[in-house]
Amino acid sequence: MRLQPDQLAALLAIIDTGTFEAAARRLHITPSAVSQRVKALEAEVGHVVVVRTSPCRATATGESLVRLARQQALLATETMAELAPRGGPRGGSRIDLPIAVNADSMSTWFGGVIAACAGWDDIVLRLHVEDQDHSAQLLRSGEVLGAVTSDPSPVQGCSTEPLVTMRYLPAATPTLVERHRAGRGVDWAAMPVVRFNDKDDLQQRILDRHGVTTPPPTHEVPDGAGFVTAVAAGLGWGALLTTQLAPLVASGDLVRLGTRDRVDVPLYWQRWRLPSAALDRLSELVRRESALAGLRPRRGG
Template identity: 55%
Template sequence: MDLNQGQLDALVAIADHGSFEAAARQLHITPSAVSQRIRALEAAAGRVLVSRATPCRPTPQGEWLVRLGRQTRLLQVEASQALAAASAVELPVAVNADSLATWFRDVLAEAAAWDATAIRLHVEDQAYSQKLLRSGDVLGAVTSEPEAVQGCSVEPLGALRYVPAAAPALADRWRRGRSPDWAAMPSMVFNDKDDLQRELLRRQGITHAPAIVHQVPSSADFYAAVRAGLGWGMLPEPQASADLAAGRITRLSPDVIDVPLYWQRWRLDSARLSALTGAVRAAARRHLLRGRAGSDRTTPGPRI
């Protein structure tokens, strides 16, 4: 099967933008030309590659060619850069919110020194990160899933540790003897998928949710709300360490929850993707607990 890069580009543009017309605008050609490229590609493949619904989406067979189109385009851009072309390499990455708010910032700091490179972040949960990897929408992902997506490699990074904490005034108000009143004290959640607080309560023998549960779906704002005294929450230790040391927040118990994290990336011979992987490894070594990933699969996944 002979594959034409222009045809693959048309398929990728449809996957990205959801219609032949939007793909044509992206490629600076006519919708008729996009249709001709897709028909030619489908004829070469011997099967339908695009579902002509609204929005248009690749069929399962088409997703394989979308992935190939993204990979070959990345390699072409890198080769062009090596020959002094001006195109920027895009590195789309999926990462959970708490990693982005803490240790992954070191990755961004290193990437700031790379010429002609555009980092495109997707803040997504583990399940959707897997989908983004399968479709080729991202080249790499920080995930809690140890099983590699087909065509990708996976490696353990370490574990992000969470500690239960609250503002001192809130902790004092709900203290009963030497322990917090876990059953009554207002708590925080990031979203409906955030199981970290529930897991801590289960360890304390509490099987029901407190009467007041605040939801704040932003890592930085979740932290600020805990510090302001809105409720208690499980905070990433790297994020909370300075305020814990200064007494601006209080640790409620010695309990911890360690969430194992993994790096999944395409098996692709790309210098820029390899540099990104090296930056992820280095940042994880500095900030995550080593030897923890995969040790306790009963822990909740990363907050997203």
């Protein structure tokens, strides 16, 4: 079996851009040429590698080839940068680093990573905002080189290391609490709840602890700042980061629900095991910024 670099590059461009037409524009060839390269690749491996949907996605076989193609592209770009004459004009492409990050990290400690990357003129950072429980799949599919994930088990071909533990506390407005008061607590089964999206199970974990089997009225607000705004407005209760909740409790806008209810989510950094200086540099930056965040819960907190 011989895998041609131009065929792998066509596959990678399709997955990154979503269509054969957009891939053709990226590669500066015709859509017909892209199609011919993919068909030749499928004939070589004996399997379909792209599902022709909108956007296109890789098959299981295609995911393996996408990982290979991205690895080759990264190493080739870094090699060309090393071979470029020192002090000479920039001729090579910038190094493409697709990364998966959960929304709450994006709105807190990961901002320091972005700020530092702003000073790197040899890097193109592409961020995929994905739930921490699902970002590992982007590593498996080859869509990203690294991911902030809640999964400590490394994806095949990846290394993993602990970062921070995000602590979430349930909270609601005083008015919402009074409307759903039940004895010394609240009626968890009736009080409306806000969740980020259908992948967000933080609130459900708390409901499970209270034995709630029928979902209460549930609002979805798939935006980090919008989620906090919705809870502070009384749309429903929600689980907020300690750093998000503290000023709202201090101002009286929100009250914490219960003293023992909390959800701790340990986060890990997974990255491909590649001899890549750019990926090493990014990993060190992620490690440093997460350590500065101070999000690990205090013992007994």
